[in-house]
Amino acid sequence: MKCGSCGEISEKWQYIRQMDSVALKGGRGSASMVQKCKLCARENSIG
Ligand SMILES: [Zn+2]
Structure with a gap:
């Protein structure tokens, strides 16, 4: 997953919300x- 703003690529971002x-x-x-x-x-x- 790549950030659409700063381009950071990480599989462990701050959190994932699923709703x-x-x-x-x-x-x-x-x-x-x-x-x-x-x-x-x-x-x-x-x-
Ligand atoms: Zn970012």
Whole structure:
């Protein structure tokens, strides 16, 4: 998984949330999973 903001590649990011629906910052809809980059704190949606 690569961060879409700073390009950090890590298999162990700060956390992974898995929910039926997660509201994304910026109003871009929802995703089933969200990884948060530990470097820049960007939330990268998966699925
Ligand atoms: Zn990042």
